[in-house]
Amino acid sequence: MIQFHTLVASDLDGTLLPEGQTELSCAVFDEIRRLHDCGVLFCAASGRPLDALRELFAPVADKIAYMSENAAYVCYGRELLHTIPMPRALCAELVAYLGTRTDCVSRACTTTGRYYFVPTAAAQANLDAVGVEFGNCRIVKDFSEVKGDVTQISAISAGDMNIPAKEILPLWQDRIGAAITGEHWLDFTAAGKDKGLHLLCEHFGIPLENTYAFGDSYNDAPMLRAAAHPYLMRIAPADLKAEFATQIDDVTSVLKTLGH
16 A cells, blocks of 8 residues: 555535536546555545545546545545534434525435435425436435434525525534535535544644645635645635635646655
8 A cells, every 4th residue: 555645635616626617637637646656645625425526536536535525524445534423413403494494405415325305396496496416315305304424414595505695604603514615505514624634644644744735615715724735726705815825727737746
């Protein structure tokens, strides 16, 4: 097994995967392979579920680490290193609250699968407007139908999530980690990409000063603060730009400079 001395963690949507792009380029896979052979561990850090990340990174799936569902799951290759579940009672309360709103629908990701709460035709119409695909998911009406440890709760809005988030976040962000992760998505988790970064460093014996992180949004900010070398995408919000001085347009061009 290769001894890793450096960790490179990158967000996907809006960062490694530009807006409107659905597949990674061959150049990204080439750099990940090269870095792996040089002792540099690449980590995909995303709010996406683990199976979706493995599929996206299929050509190098066993050579990289994963922080899926914003580090609720931390893995290397096919090995699960750590899971950070949410308190179940809080999850039930949060889903019940989101169920009272007409502007969003909720989803629970658990150790047994993904559950969409669709109690009404209006909720179904909301999800249809976002273009949610239900492959390998369960449609439920009540939290009592959810099985397994909950790792993430998401609120999904057909409109701009920033609008309902103005009401939702003040009620919940002091009780559980929460961040807008896309135009239509607000994710809640007990985990965090900063925690995932520290867990990987501890597991592989990588010094914190040898860590690099790439991101574009608020849920990436804790990871960027934790890394010794943070890179922010230029499309990021203005307040993040004021915090992180190193701003880039393309992650792959930076990856090419590492590991030499």
